[in-house]
Amino acid sequence: MSTLLARIVVPVASEQDAIETARALDAHDADIGHVTVVYVVEKAGGAADKASVEQREEAAEEAFDAFEGVLSSGDVDRRIVYDTDVVDAVLDVADEERATAVVFTPREGGRFIRLFTGDIALRLVTEADLPVVTLPRHEDE
Template sequence: MGKGRFDHVLVAVAGEDDATATAAALARNLDADRVTVVHVVEKAGGAPDKAGVEQSETAAEASFAAFREGYHGGEVTTRVVFDTDVADGLVRAAREADADAVVFTPRGGSWFERALTGNVARDLMDAADRPVVAIPDAGTGADA
């Protein structure tokens, strides 16, 4: 199967391990001239946040470094986004970056965990104003 092709994609990463897996999956499945890697920090919306701003930005930088280490494609830029809703933050970031598509690797978890935490992938597809591309983890697929 051939690779998909985009000029500019926005890629969501949620941590170092996810960034490493996403970089490999992106390299395997898509070609892009430009990649904007986004780490969304979910704000509590009036309640205390899970982590402080500095701690969140440090975690995001580690994710970005892991992505860069594993991805050897086109130009990579990074951005930390703060939002009360991860999907909304990704859609806004894609719009602001003028990305052709939003790309992500589906994250695991049981149906019960997804029901409790919400399904960001579903919410992203519902809210998106541009294509949303789910790419399989590099360890899955027909020729893995």
């Protein structure tokens, strides 16, 4: 087993994102060990949330089910995390799980979307104190 993929944290943002990420992992025929799939419920930090907690937890479970339905190997755990900062939440889970890497597929979006959202992918890569693996999207299936 690859040491890099022995204990990975995989953030997912939606059911479709979970499918694409699991496909990308499978496409590399990697020997994957323990996987912690993370869905971050981003809290508004004092403002009203856009969706109810129940709606977001349901979306998380759909994403988890989709991920596990596609991934052909690895031991998978599910984590729903509530935080005002997605990157901090993902990196906290990686630390708690003693992850060997954070693995994700970049989300679609133009420059304006990345500017508006604070470019989560860039922050993950630059703020992590462990390897961050960015997988290419495999949308041909």
